[in-house]
Amino acid sequence: MSEADAQARANDVARAAYGKLVAMLASRSGDIIAAEDALADAFVAALKTWPERGIPNKPEAWLLTVAKNRRTDQLRKDARLVITDEANDMADARQIEPQEAQLDERLKLLFVCAHPAIDEGIRTPLMLQTVLGLEAEQIAKAFLLSPTAMAQRLVRAKKKIKSAGIPFVVPEPEAYPERMSGVLEAVYGAYAVDWMEGDGDLSHEAFFLSNILAELAPDNPEALGLTALIGFIEARRDARLRNGVLVPVPEQDVDLWDRRLIDHSASILTEASLKRTSGRFQLEAAIQAVHAARSVTGKTDWRALSQLYHGLMQAYPSIGGAVSRAAVVAEDAGPAEGLRMLEVINHDGLQQYQPYHAVRAHCLSELDRVAEAAEAYGNAISLCTDAPSQRWLAKKIENLRKKMS
Amino acid sequence: MRYTFLLYSDPAMSANMTEEDWAKSKEIYGQYISALHEAGVFIETDWLHPADTATTVTLAGGEKRVQDGPFAETKETLGGYFAIDVPNLDEAMKWAEKCPHVHYGKLEIRASAMDSV
Numbered sequence: 001m002s003e004a005d006a007q008a009r010a011n012d013v014a015r016a017a018y019g020k021l022v023a024m025l026a027s028r029s030g031d032i033i034a035a036e037d038a039l040a041d042a043f044v045a046a047l048k049t050w051p052e053r054g055i056p057n058k059p060e061a062w063l064l065t066v067a068k069n070r071r072t073d074q075l076r077k078d079a080r081l082v083i084t085d086e087a088n089d090m091a092d093a094r095q096i097e098p099q100e101a102q103l104d105e106r107l108k109l110l111f112v113c114a115h116p117a118i119d120e121g122i123r124t125p126l127m128l129q130t131v132l133g134l135e136a137e138q139i140a141k142a143f144l145l146s147p148t149a150m151a152q153r154l155v156r157a158k159k160k161i162k163s164a165g166i167p168f169v170v171p172e173p174e175a176y177p178e179r180m181s182g183v184l185e186a187v188y189g190a191y192a193v194d195w196m197e198g199d200g201d202l203s204h205e206a207f208f209l210s211n212i213l214a215e216l217a218p219d220n221p222e223a224l225g226l227t228a229l230i231g232f233i234e235a236r237r238d239a240r241l242r243n244g245v246l247v248p249v250p251e252q253d254v255d256l257w258d259r260r261l262i263d264h265s266a267s268i269l270t271e272a273s274l275k276r277t278s279g280r281f282q283l284e285a286a287i288q289a290v291h292a293a294r295s296v297t298g299k300t301d302w303r304a305l306s307q308l309y310h311g312l313m314q315a316y317p318s319i320g321g322a323v324s325r326a327a328v329v330a331e332d333a334g335p336a337e338g339l340r341m342l343e344v345i346n347h348d349g350l351q352q353y354q355p356y357h358a359v360r361a362h363c364l365s366e367l368d369r370v371a372e373a374a375e376a377y378g379n380a381i382s383l384c385t386d387a388p389s390q391r392w393l394a395k396k397i398e399n400l401r402k403k404m405s
Numbered sequence: 406m407r408y409t410f411l412l413y414s415d416p417a418m419s420a421n422m423t424e425e426d427w428a429k430s431k432e433i434y435g436q437y438i439s440a441l442h443e444a445g446v447f448i449e450t451d452w453l454h455p456a457d458t459a460t461t462v463t464l465a466g467g468e469k470r471v472q473d474g475p476f477a478e479t480k481e482t483l484g485g486y487f488a489i490d491v492p493n494l495d496e497a498m499k500w501a502e503k504c505p506h507v508h509y510g511k512l513e514i515r516a517s518a519m520d521s522v
Contacts, residue, residue, distance in 0.1 A: 117494055165406045165516050167493035 006050035010043055013059045015201060018133030021060065023105035025067055027168035032130055032158040034071060042067040106131060107212065108168040114182035115166050122157045123182060124189030129154055132190060132205055142193040176217045183213065184226045184281060191230055200237070207234055214268070224272035225281030231265030232288035234258070246392035250331075254295035262292045280316040283308060302332035319347040320355070327359045335366035354383040358393065365400060374400050407448065407517035408497040410487040414510025415480055416455050433505045441489060446500065448488035456482035481511060 018039070025035035042063045056062040112118075113127040125143060128134040140150035160166075171179045187209050194202035207230045214220075214227040239256035240247060247253075269285050287308045294300050309325035322345045330338020342360050350356055361376035374397060381393040422430070441447035461472040475482060487504065491497050494514070501512050 115494075117498070163516055163518070164514075165408075165493045165497070167495050169493075169495070171495070 003047070003051045006055070007047060009055050009059065010046045010050065013046075013063065014043060014133055017060045017063070019106045019109055019131035021064055021067065022130050022133075023109035023168065024064060025071065027105060027108060030162045030165065030168065032161060033155070034074065035067075036130070038067040038071040038074065039063065041070040045070075104170065107170050107216065110183055110186070110209065111170055111179060112161055112166055112168055114179070114186045115161075116179070116182060117164060117166060118157055118160065120182070120185075122153050124186045124193075125150060126154060126157050127186045128190055128193065128202075130158075131209075132202060134202070139193075170216070173217070176220055180213070180217060180220050180223060184210075184222055187213065188226060188230070188281070191233075203230075203234070206230065219275065221272040221275035221277050222279040222281050224268050224275075225279055225283075225285050228265040228269040228272065229281050229285035229288060231261055231268065232285060232292055235261040235265065235292070241388050244388060244391060245395065246388040248392075249291050250294070250300045257292070257295055259295065262295065265289070266292070278315070280312070283312045283316070287312070300331070302328060306332045319345070319350065319353055322347060323353065323355045323359055327355075327362070330359070330363050330366070335363040339363040339367070352383060354380050354385075354389075357383065358396075361396070365396075365403075370400055370404050374404070406492065407488060407490050407519070408494075409515050409517065410489070410497075410501055410504060410506075411483055411513040411515065412485045412487070412504075412506045412510060413481045413513065414484055414506065416457075416482060416484070418509060430505070437503065437505055440503065441487070441500065446489045446491050446496075448490055450485065450487045452485040453483065455484075484510070 021039055022032060022035045025038055026032045029035075045066050046059070046063060050056075109131050110127065113130060114123045118126065125139045128139050128142075129136060136151040136154055137147045139154075140147040143150065145153075187206050191203050191206035191210075194200065194206070207227075210223070210227045210230050214223045217223045235258040236249065236252060236256075238258070239252035239254075265285070266289055269282065269289060272282050272285075287305060290301055290304045290308065305328045306325070309321060309328055312321050313325055323342070326338050326341035326345070329341045339360065342356065342363070345356070347353075357376050357380035361373045361380060364370075364373035364376055377393055377397045377400065381390060381397070384390045384393060438447065438450065456475040459475045461474065461476045463470050463472075485506075489497065489500055491500065494516070497514050497516075501507065501514055504512055506512055
């Protein structure tokens with residue numbers, strides 16, 4: 001087997017099993033840093049051994065055994081990293097645990113990362129790194145932080161987990177109402193990070209985790225709400241880009257939507273609503289359900305969207321919701337109304353928020369205030385960080401130019 | 406693991422407490438201490454004189470300096486502590502929420518570093 005094959009296989013295993021392996025290595029000591037170091041050593045050993053000896057039958061068990069030995073070496077204060085053939089003797093390690101137990105391990109790590117004693121702002125980054133195996137550099141980019149600052153914050157959080165004695169356990173069901181919201185937020189954050197530019201693996205994992213959480217807490221309406229929300233958005237995956245250019249939801253080809261997933265998400269949302277406790281994720285899922293209904297009715301119900309956004313803003317105000325609401329109002333009640341909604345938004349960082357400028361530009365353009373619209377699109381494009389949206393904005397500017405000349 | 410609860414509050418809040426209030430407070434804390442004992446997690450507790458009676462000593466910088474008063478003037482000051490022995494932070498947080506202090510002051514949970522050295 002070539003080195004490239006071994007590397008590819010090691011990467012596959014890393015992706016699929018990273019969080020599980022970290023959790024298994026860290027759950028007793030609580031030391032995530034040591035677990036990640038040991039696992040990194042194991043991957044190095046794999047890259048050396050696998051091309052020569054072939055991929056072991058149970059690559060995860062192999063990595064776990066090597067990592068455990070590495071950690072034991074570390075504990076013996078033998079800090080030197082020695083890569084030997086010893087790993088090969090363990091290629092048939094039969095320690096791999098049953099599927100359910102592994103899942104449990106990963107859930108424990110998820111609850112550790114979103115523990116109330118961990119700063120809210122670092123929960124999603126922590127989860128992205130320890131559960132899903134992202135590099136600090138990638139995470140820093142997604143959160144608009146310098147890699148050094150992000151790395152420092154991640155290390156600080158991991159040190160706190162160990163020194164404060166945060167337990168690696170799935171909490172008792174009584175604690176779900178309190179503990180679940182942090183976990184759901186972190187999972188949604190992970191989903192959102194990958195959505196536009198990622199290769200989809202991460203959002204797939206996030207969707208998977210949301211499903212697991214919904215299974216774990218079937219009586220928690222927000223866990224169901226998040227699963228439905230992500231399901232509705234996932235269902236549109238194949239329609240969101242056309243030749244690398246963003247396609248806004250109301251303009252997407254509904255034939256490219258995954259009808260089965262839409263129906264499934266709709267039934268989960270119904271299930272959630274039967275619990276009679278509303279929440280942010282249920283409202284956001286309801287908004288996506290209205291978009292999804294276009295595949296049946298042939299048109300977008302802007303009035304319903306406007307009302308749902310009104311409800312969302314009353315209970316869970318956010319800059320994203322406020323701007324989306326203005327966009328919806330512009331369609332329902334006209335661009336002048338949309339513009340008015342934008343003017344009353346009072347949020348820190350509004351001027352740095354790309355969608356604000358894009359929606360404003362759209363309203364201005366509809367009102368034939370072409371010069372102002374062009375300027376607003378210019379602002380939007382300069383703040384835009386993902387390529388598909390940049391191309392979409394560039395197209396809008398081009399259309400405006402044609403209108404002007 | 407050994408956890409210490411540091412109890413911070415604004416001393417002005419207890420300035421106007423009557424004899425009766427103190428008796429009531431003593432009783433409430435007594436119940437909490439009994440509960441800790443019964444659960445087998447109690448290590449020790451203390452209730453301190455106000456921070457303005459503190460004496461702060463340091464040899465940092467090479468020479469001895471003694472200051473009349475707390476090291477930092479803050480509105481909320483350390484008024485007492487509990488030390489308990491529970492397996493993890495979740496358990497510590499459960500006991501923290503039951504501590505009568507949290508209804509009027511702030512409670513800082515710190516894990517003992519003795520084990521990790």
